[in-house]
Amino acid sequence: MKVSYNDTPTCEKSVVTIGAFDGLHLGHQELIAQSLREARRMNVPLVVYTFDPPPKVFLHGQLQLLSLDQKITLLKQYGVDTVIVATFNEQFMLRTVDEFIQYIQKLNPVSLWMGDDFRFGKNREGDVKTLQQSFNVQLFSKLTCEKGIRISSTRIRSLFKEGNSNKASQLLGRVSDHTNSKGVSVNDHYSKV
Numbered sequence: 001m002k003v004s005y006n007d008t009p010t011c012e013k014s015v016v017t018i019g020a021f022d023g024l025h026l027g028h029q030e031l032i033a034q035s036l037r038e039a040r041r042m043n044v045p046l047v048v049y050t051f052d053p054p055p056k057v058f059l060h061g062q063l064q065l066l067s068l069d070q071k072i073t074l075l076k077q078y079g080v081d082t083v084i085v086a087t088f089n090e091q092f093m094l095r096t097v098d099e100f101i102q103y104i105q106k107l108n109p110v111s112l113w114m115g116d117d118f119r120f121g122k123n124r125e126g127d128v129k130t131l132q133q134s135f136n137v138q139l140f141s142k143l144t145c146e147k148g149i150r151i152s153s154t155r156i157r158s159l160f161k162e163g164n165s166n167k168a169s170q171l172l173g174r175v176s177d178h179t180n181s182k183g184v185s186v187n188d189h190y191s192k193v
């Protein structure tokens with residue numbers, strides 16, 4: 001797997017998915033598995049474009065579920081071909097919708113895979129409709145738990161804060177414990193992924 005930091009390589013063709021993917025929970029895993037199936041069907045690489053730190057960690061000081069190294073290790077295990085890591089900071093946030101679209105265009109995506117709530121660009125001005133003007137966007141239905149509640153990084157962070165690491169681990173699809181004071185994950189066991 002290739003990892004590219006703060007640089008968007010040029011691809012002849014690709015399938016792309018974009019997001020913070022903090023925790024790489026069961027919903028993220030489904031989205032990546034579906035994107036990977038499509039990439040294999042089209043015989044093109046799967047590119048995951050992600051942010052470090054996750055925007056909600058940078059902007060709102062939320063608990064970080066996975067370090068960058070852990071996220072990269074898992075993405076490799078899932079069979080992703082290329083990961084692009086964008087350092088998320090004040091400077092990156094100023095990039096406009098058009099600038100970001102130009103970066104993604106370098107990947108020549110045959111399709112972009114994401115949930116319908118994806119936002120991007122300065123002041124979060126871009127959304128899925130904006131992307132649809134330039135790309136073939138495949139919207140992915142949100143995976144829910146058995147009670148019908150959407151699985152999200154936010155929900156998993158809350159579960160850890162409540163001390164419910166069993167339920168959090170269930171939604172992550174692997175055993176994980178967040179017991180240190182900085183909220184950086186410890187004791188992650190990848191064997192179940």
Ligand SMILES: Cc1cc2nc3c(=O)[nH]c(=O)nc-3n(C[C@H](O)[C@H](O)[C@H](O)COP(=O)(O)O)c2cc1C
Nearest residue numbers: 019020021055093095100118119120121122123124
């Ligand atoms: C080029 C770019 C600029 C962004 N600028 C902002 C911003 O000004 N304010 C903000 O709250 N989020 C900003 N974001 C973060 C997005 O709102 C969002 O968190 C990110 O695209 C990840 O999507 P996800 O949270 O669905 O994984 C920006 C994202 C990108 C790609």
Ligand SMILES: Nc1ncnc2c1ncn2[C@@H]1O[C@H](COP(=O)(O)OP(=O)(O)OP(=O)(O)O)[C@@H](O)[C@H]1O
Nearest residue numbers: 019020021022027031114115142143151152153154
């Ligand atoms: N439960 C889910 N099922 C399928 N796709 C999901 C699910 N949750 C998020 N996604 C998708 O994964 C990509 C990355 O999402 P993101 O990193 O914002 O996850 P999140 O769980 O919504 O995080 P947060 O709760 O911090 O907003 C987006 O395209 C998003 O729509």
